[in-house]
Amino acid sequence: MPKLYSSRKILGVLEKKGFIFVSQRGSHVKYRKDGDPTLTVIIPAKRKEIPHGTFRSILRQANLTEDEFVGK
Numbered sequence: 001m002p003k004l005y006s007s008r009k010i011l012g013v014l015e016k017k018g019f020i021f022v023s024q025r026g027s028h029v030k031y032r033k034d035g036d037p038t039l040t041v042i043i044p045a046k047r048k049e050i051p052h053g054t055f056r057s058i059l060r061q062a063n064l065t066e067d068e069f070v071g072k
Contacts, residue, residue, distance in 0.1 A: 004049040013069055014041060014062060039063055 011029070019031040019041060027046070033039045041061040044050065050058070059069060 002052045004052065005055060007043060007045055007047045007050060010043060010050060010055070010058060014043075017062070017064070019062070033062075 007029075011031070014031055017033070019033045019039070022030040022032045022040075024030070024045065027044055029043050029045045031041045031043065039062055041058055043058060044054070059066060
């Protein structure tokens, strides 16, 4: 069973990787990292556990691997 991360943990890692808060609409938060290309990530806010499929989608949007996320 893959490890499940909270929204808070995911947002903390994204902020360390240079993503900044852009906006929030309802229960979803938008973060953006300028560069080439500009990356935009939408994350469900205030969730104790993000499902693994949603987590993988967040990694794809952020152009990160799971190893980069964990810090290996």
